[in-house]
Amino acid sequence: MGIVDVVVIGGGQARLAAGYHLRRKKLDFVILESQSTPGGAWQHTWDSLHLFSPAAFSSLPGRLMPAQRGQEYPNAAHVVDYLADYEERYALPIHRPVTVRAVHRDGARLRVATDVGDWSTRTVVSATGTWWRPFVPAFPGSGAFAGRQLHTTGYRSAAAFTGQHVIVVGGKNSGAQIAADLALADGVQLTWVTQRPPRFLADDIDGRALFDAATARRRALDEGRADTGGVTSLGDIVAVPPVRTARDSGLLKAQPMFERLTTDGVQWGDGTTARADAVIWCTGFRPALSHLAALGLRGRRGHIAIDGTRALDEPRLHLLGYGDWTGPASATLIGVGRPARDAAESIMGLLRV
Incomplete structure (x- = not known):
């Protein structure tokens, strides 16, 4: 059994942002990833997918994404290269491929059960995202469709x-x-x-404006002001x-x-x-949280009640990168840095106790 202070679970940009800030705080941690190669869900997207923002505005903390030659908005392959370079640059302690089966309470610690053995840890950062849990609505006649x-x-x-x-x-x-x-x-x-x-959205609006809108909405709600509508107010x-x-x-x-x-x-x-001949359901995703089921934390709509990124009913657990409920635009490259920093700060405080 491995013993560390922090286990980060996930394969995308959220676990890299978490790793960056945990490394800066010189904490003892590992990252457990189910994929065999770097890039998370970005290596599984459609061929023509491009980011919503220029490279400089699609960067993780500490390292700007380089521009892609001939492209204002980088494609998914460019993002995969950037993520691979990022984890190598910061020498992040990534174990792959490792499938996390469950997180259990184990006295004063948490036990992370995987397909290659267990880890004992004081805290867990869950950063598994949503790509691995696609949502397709139940629809009349779906069983009869021959295509x-x-x-x-x-x-x-x-x-x-x-x-x-x-x-x-x-x-x-x-x-x-x-x-x-x-x-x-x-x-x-x-x-x-x-x-x-x-x-x-207006043609001149890209991911930079969306991040600003999401941040402004979260600030307004935190300060008790009227809901600005965030990104949805723009389109x-x-x-x-x-x-x-x-x-x-x-x-x-x-x-x-x-x-x-x-x-x-x-x-x-x-x-x-x-x-x-075919129906393509572009109907969104749900948080991939099955590995946390044993903790009994999920409430309505499958979310876990949190304060910032910390689970209210299990303060040793942080959730990162699942959407606005875990930080403004936290499911994006540019948006995940701030909640990752806050999570690392909170973990540092817990480990001092």
Whole structure:
């Protein structure tokens, strides 16, 4: 059994930001990652995915992301290279591949059970994100549909759908980007379906403004002022270049949500139908927290009650990088640094006791 002061669980940018700040505080820690190679979920995204912000505004603490030649907004492969370089630069103590099965209370310590043995620790930082828990809604007729159904996580490129009619469901960034990818490809028929009319952000707004909006909202709520609405007050879709091109070419015209799936497509409430060979559900994610089930902390909507990043009912546990509920824009590269710093500071205080 390994014995350390802090175990960080996760494979993406949140565990790297946590590692950076824990290293600066000279704490004894390990990072347990299930993937065999660096990059977290970024190495599993679709081929055309690009960041919402320029490289300089998509950086983890301590090291700017270098610009990608010929690209204002870096692609996923560039992010993977940056994350691999980051963990090597700071010599982070990463163990991979290690699958964490459960975290248990063990007297004054916590026990992290894995597929290669257990770790005993005084504190845990859970930074597993959401990519590994895709959400697909239960929908009438889904069992009868004879075509292919996949989630955002299963999409790679439009080439796999040449000669097919594809229905993309989802009115936020992943839905718009995948719909644009298909709309701009030769030989693909697209129907884009959204719950409400898509809301594109102004063309000059990117991830920098979104981070500022999320931060301002959190500050207002913490100070007891009126909710500013945060990112949602600006819109739902960042108009990155491919999305902008498809939209301006008239190729991104969303249809309202259908009522049910049929054997060979979908049907709306007024009886209108559309044939489909495939349906891509860009319907979001849920926090990947099954490894924490033994602690009995999850409440409504699957969240764990926290103060900052610290679990209220288990102060030895911190959650990092799951979205705004664990820090403003904490699921983003630029946004995770501040809550990671705060988590490290809180852990330092706990370990002094």
